[in-house]
Amino acid sequence: MMNESRPVLMRGGTVLPMDDAHSVLTNTDVLVLGDRIAEVGPNLTAPDGAQVVDATDGIVMPGMIDTHRHMWQTAMRAYGADWTLTQYFVWYYLDHGKLFRPEDIHAGNLLSAIEAIDAGVTTVVDWSHGLQTTDHADAAVDALESVPGRFVLAYGNIQQPPAEWSAAPEFRDFVNRRITGSDMLGFQMAFDVLGEPGFPEKPAFEVARDLGVAVTTHAGVWGATNDEGIRQMYENGFMTPETVYVHASTLSTDSYQRIAATGGSVSVATESEQSAGQGYPTTWAIRAFGIPVSLSMDTSVWWSGDLFSAMRTTLGADRSRAHLEAHAKNETVTHHALRAEHVVAWATRGGADAIGRSDLGSLEPGKKADVVLIKNEHSPVSFPLLNPYGQVAFQAQRGDVHTVLVNGRVVKHEHRLVDVDLAAARTAVERTVEHLRSSMGDEAWQQGMNPEIPESTVLENPYQYSDYRSEATHTS
Incomplete structure (x- = not known):
């Protein structure tokens, strides 16, 4: 086991510093002192007592950053593999999301947090919209603080209108008690804008x-x-550079121009958009507007929880759309506009920019020491190492994550987690699954996991807290 107070020297790797030039530094060392990167260069001197990690034949890169993950749902891993977005809304928003107790939020967050650092995702925005009470919120934070990763709690509650839960005295009390400016726990507010006349979400924006x-x-x-x-957001002055628009898949040119003009960013969750139906994954549409991009995995109730999948599927979806658009015009794409280096940047620096953390997302002296070593001596896919950006985006997977540092602390080494009680996480999740299954009844549980194709049209926006229905996609 490594002592977190010791210096760490990663020796002789191929380093992706994620600078503006998307450089590749071969046979390069990365020295970590305390919680910071001290030096990046060849043949660095190891300080007395340093832990030296052999990065030969490996790739050293910044820790990856997921800007949108419903961590509380991880206890339901793969349960909704065959869902549509409508079935997700009905299950969580209308029918069974209310069954989640604070301890169930804790269990999902705990497992999700462990899963993230195991996959080299050193920072996660916990899009925590299952916080029915502040007891649920306390449980969410307790879980995040028990795992040696970096997190941002994005507070939400799908069971109440945003203007209601954000105005509650207990919400403000929670913020005062638990959001203390810790370097390891950031804070956002998470809610949707339905386009309902009167802009009922306005008070929640004012609270933010x-x-x-x-x-x-x-x-x-x-x-x-x-x-x-x-x-509504634009005309009321609530579109800011800090605003993160998740998916943003079915917007007009006017909306994309407003996002670009106000400096916001888009969190693209390609696996989700491809499968659930939010709209075609967004990168092919927004690159023309210069809108910054970060990547996210959405929820493990359907999909994988690592950003290797996000990078791979985003490249595939973007390129597929480019080919289809060209073929429709009887043309041919001969050169790709979106490259592997771009999606690796979105998974690192893009995420750091989205959450306002300029001290994350790249390997430079003075930056926070969130570092990942991808190396697997037992894998035939680990060599030859020719194009390291292509290797990360198309070849690597979570099992190739050899060493992970968060804030200078080694949390994974030689493919094994450090100081993580996986057995306790398993026990907590098993209790949550048993609670949900027994509360729903076995028949409802099985039907939820194996949905039938509906015979009737379901309202397009079945949120618990609003009866509003737009005419944009629902005309009957």
């Missing part, structure tokens, strides 16, 4: 402004959120 925190919102989701919500 008063607290000085960013808002993250599911925007451009087919049948749920649309251009009207963007217009």
